[in-house]
Amino acid sequence: MKLIECPRDAMQGLPDFIPTATKTAYLNELLQVGFDTLDFGSFVSPKAIPQLRDTAEVLAGLDLSRSSTKLLAIVANLRGAETAAQHPEISYLGFPLSVSETFQRRNTNQTTAEALTDVAAMHALCERSGKTLVAYLSMGFGNPYGDAWSPEIVTDFTQQLAALGVRIVALSDTIGASTAATITPLFSALIPAFPGIEFGAHLHTTPGSWREKVSAAYVAGCRRFDGAIGGIGGCPMAADELTGNMATENLLDFLAEKGVESGLDLEAFGRAQAMATSVFATH
Template sequence: MKLIECPRDAMQGLPDFIPTATKTAYLNTLLQVGFDTLDFGSFVSPKAIPQLRDTAEVLAGLDLSATRTKLLAIVANLRGAETALQHPEISYLGFPLSVSETFQRRNTNQSPAEALADVAAMHERCEQHGKTLVTYLSMGFGNPYGDAWNPEIVTDFTARLAALGVRIVALSDTIGASTATTIEPLFSALIPAFPAIEFGAHLHTTPTTWREKVAAAYAAGCRRFDGAIGGIGGCPMATDELTGNMATENLLAFLAEKGVDSGLNATAFGQARAAAGQVFGFH
């Protein structure tokens, strides 16, 4: 079981800038919990995501001396990837490849074909630098634009990524459109079809629909889940109304019901949740 905590996704759409020192202190708290990976920031245009314009400064303040957690940074183009590659502390680069052409253009100002070409180049550069590319198939369960979506389209995108040698693919429910009836069949088809790929679930959800989504992905064999403490966040490039991330607390509750050891330090998680409440203003 791999749990990926996503403070980057939690922060990116917030209108009020969180001071760099506050971000750094919060991330250092998260690094003590024992998550597999911390999606900590992004190297994208500050005009597009002003909240994360200080990612390099935040990175410089992180204490990585006593953590097993690996760092992931989101990039939107080759220029951002080259910047991220200059930081040896970063293990993973994440790129949002959309199965919706409308969203790809809104998010990275590219066609899907151009984005796939970038994925190929990024994967090659990551291999050269000893890093791993994580490709997010955004709008992986549908989109609000009327663009075509079906499981065959997702499978075709995955096949193209497999041909490039991409090893981690996260199916991303960017707007909370997924249901158990779309999640389970998709994972059930993809996981055995592409054994060289580690599949993850990046599910946005409402407080009342989270359980069915997690249960569907888990039943289909997914063992990599993204979450954000408090269920904060959403993609400001997708729709005007943000649908929050999967709450990490809910993921942990589900695993506990299944008798699965999350591998996290419960005391450190409690401290991190208290810190999140102060950063994001919830109890």
């Protein structure tokens, strides 16, 4: 089981800037919990995501000496990937490839074809720099724009990623549109069809629907889950009303019910939860 904590996703849409020192202290607390990966920041235009304009400064303040957690940074184009790749502390570069053409334009100002060209270049860059590309299939469970969506379309995108050599693909429920009826068939079809790819679930959800979504992905064989403490955050490019992230504490409850070890230091998690309350309360 791999748990990926996403403070970047929790912070990115907040209107008030969280001071760099506060971000750094919170991330350092999260680094002690034992998450597989920390989605900690993004190298994108500060005009697009002003909240994360200090990612390089935050990175410089992280204490990785006592943590096994790997760092992931989100990038929106090849230039951002080249910047992120210069930092040896970063293990993963994450790129949002949208199943929806409309959202690709809104999110990265590209066509889907242009984005796929970037993905190929980013994967090659990662190979040269000792990093791994994580492709997020945004709007992976449908979209609000009327763009075509079907399991076959998602499979076709995955096939193109596999052909490029991408090894981690996270199906992303960018607006909380997924249900068990869409989650289970997708993972059940994709996981055996692409044995060389590790599939993850980046599920946005309302408080009442989280359990069915996690269960649907888990039953279908997914063992990589993204979450954010408190269920905070969402994609500011997707809608005005943000649908929150999957709450990490809910993921932990689900795993405990299943008798599955999370691998986390629960005391450290409690400290991070307490800090999250103060970090996000005033923003």
